[in-house]
Amino acid sequence: MLKLKLNQEMITRAREASGRIVASFNWLFEDYSSVTIERTILRLLGIDGADQNGKPYPNIIVDLLKDKQALGKGAAWWLANACAASDKTPQKIAQAVCEEGLDLTTVAVQASDEIYQILRTYTDKMLSHIRTQREFRVQQFRKYGPRRVPAIYVIVATGNIHEDVVQAKAAARQGADIIAVIRSTAQSLLDYVPYGATTVGFGGTYATQENFRIMRQALDEVSSELGRYISLTNYASGLCMPEIAAMGAMERLDLMLNDAMYGILFRDINPRRTLLDQYFSRMINAYAGIEIQTGEDNYLTTSDAVEKAYTVTASQLINEQFALASGMKHEKMGLGHAFEINPGLENGFLYEMAHAMLTRELFPESPVKYMPPTKFASGNVFKTHLMDAMFNFMGQLTGQGVQLLGMMTEAIHTPHLADRSLAIENAQYIFNNIRDLGNELELVPDGFISTRANEVLAQAVEFLERVADEGLFTAMASGEFADIKRPENGGKGQDGVFLKDKDYSNPFMDQMKLELKVN
């Protein structure tokens, strides 16, 4: 069987350093909240809707509380207080605030036990719904059998959710296991989640709760028809990480892109904001049994894939520790990497194999997410199809968890129906043809592949130990990650981070921590 000879001491050191990096953020997780975390709480309490201008109710309420400098107590408390005073539901209160101008901060303060009783009622109601969704997924996999390994993951990105449904169903019938609906370009930088069904999007379709619902329903239909549970995924990244995670939990998404540092490095979102938001969003993902996927492929599309291979390993280890801190289990951590080495490099496949096996062996229980070649996809569809075949060969050979299929038309357009079908045919042919090949092969003990994997691991250890010593924020500010400088006080969304009052309340986080056994 294929197996690397990895230096175990280096693995221990890598985990020790990444653990140290993440443990240094307890102050942030304990003492701060953000506007999107508060909006998430409102959504989980049952608030949904938008005003005539399309501004979502949760945004209106949180902005009003922020203006009144009342957010330190947490939006939940103000809402529950108003519910207690009027005997109305959270949604009715939200309507009163957003449509009739009710000021939550002027409502007479009600008895504390009554407020907390209301919070408990609505928290239990929502968490029970999320647990039902989680259990339904478990039952589906029990009924139809587990997902194939590597799972076939394809994207749809028409900009119209109804058109996306047609493409997603076709992809499922053709053999896809996971459908990703690509978001509209730049949704990452919106500090709100658009409302309702999307029919015109650029570069993709907005992540909205309604879009999630429409696609989930369509995939449930096709799942029962095919006798195979088709998973749905979207992106809990950007300025609304926990809100989108909550929508995913409610509407039973099965996977979500959720990277601890992606927003900082590749979207210039404020570092504090991102780390805070990812903490709660991953907790919601963990509670909902949603598998997360991380975005290490981005390090390789912006830098050289051989030279910077260690940044992928380092990021995976940091992502792992942040996920553990949010109560996530290894089996739900789809740590990412990519097949992005210049196809002209001699023995490039051997380098790729070293990197792919390193990821698999560092995270044996994780459904690792493997990204296809994109950087050297040139518009020559025939060459790209061949590169995708090499990528698929590697995915099956080294047992990656999720194969994000490459498209021959990468660098040309968002996939056409036939492009996606050819990609699935490519993967199915290769996966089936070499299914057990990995079990029949062994590596030369101190050959190129093992040596290279250990070299990358050693570089990652050196890097992680340096970052642990100087601190993650300092390292990011000095451009240690992805050659991009991100100062702690820079980036978008910083003013949405605030210090919690002593009597602050987030009933969902409290209950999730309890059940997920997070300290």
Place this chain on the structure above:
Amino acid sequence: MSKSKETIIKPYGDTFNDGKMQLSFSLPVPPDEKGKEAARMLLRKIGFDDIDICGVRDLTEGFTHFIAYASTSASVDLSKIVVKTVDTEVMSLEATDEFIESHIGRALTVIGACIESDAHTVGIDAIMNMKGYNHRYGLERYKFFNAINLGAQVPCEELLKRAREEQADAILVSQIVTQKNIHIKNLTRLIELAEAEGLRDKMLFICGGPRINHELAIELGYDAGFGTGSYATDVASFIAITMANRRKR
């Protein structure tokens, strides 16, 4: 007539001017004989002969993918074709630095960005970053370029503001996302704003991306456009030579 003098040409399969083309397309039809006939009729209407529908793939949901070979009777006259291309000489990094030093005598400031909604920096990075792409170093590596890469999703206003502050010699814009022609809208917006702010003639405006070519760039009001296969050397040489020529004038 000898083939080298032949200016009327058709696609080449294995015989001169046999007009053979490889085609691949999908139709909203089931993969049956009727669907196949629909594919054949479509090709005939386009003007193809000798139609061979060699591949029929079921895409499900009522769609079918066809792969075909056919001959076209259409031809083009090479002698009548005029294309706009960037025709400045392409120099190496060292030669470009020397050229700027001797012809301009100061470093040129270039500001790059992916504008508006575009979040994909791979193109601008390939041209600007130290590392460059495929063994061609980016503008940051040049001694005589002051390269400022603003990265992704930069609003046009911000790019122009920065260009004014830095007294930029050239603006470099990358557009990767092209769905529903968003790149055209973004590029047009930038030029319109630049004109409104009186900046258009103060600096070179250059765009690049997989679906951009020089002709399109000129049409949109840019000084140059660079498509797939362009490297930092192409862009750097163009800026250096064009700036030197403008100084002469």
